[in-house]
Amino acid sequence: MTENRTVHALIHGRVQGVSFRAWTQHLAELHGLKGWVRNRRDGSVEAVFSGPADLVQVMLKACRQGPGGALVESIDTLDGNEADLDLAERFEIRRTA
Secondary structure, X not given: OOOEEEEEEEEEEEOOOOOHHHHHHHHHHHOOOEEEEEEOOOOXXXXXXXXXXXXXXXXXXXXXXXXXOOEEEEEEEEEXXXXXXXXXXXXXXXXXX
């Protein structure tokens, strides 16, 4: 059995106005991950992914490409604790922060 991992990610580049949040939610749900995604006022997208470590890694790799129209310049990640990041049972889109 693989261990679980929770990652907080800030995704920079042309990532708003390209359906990045809906794309992220869809992909995370396909992989059975918990977490959330939201736009930030600085133009970045913020996300938390929690689940089996290998699937979290797959999700981070996918985010480096993003959906069509996105141009991801960088992703800053920080490993976190699921309890500290207020996760719902389903992957959700949250309000802009």
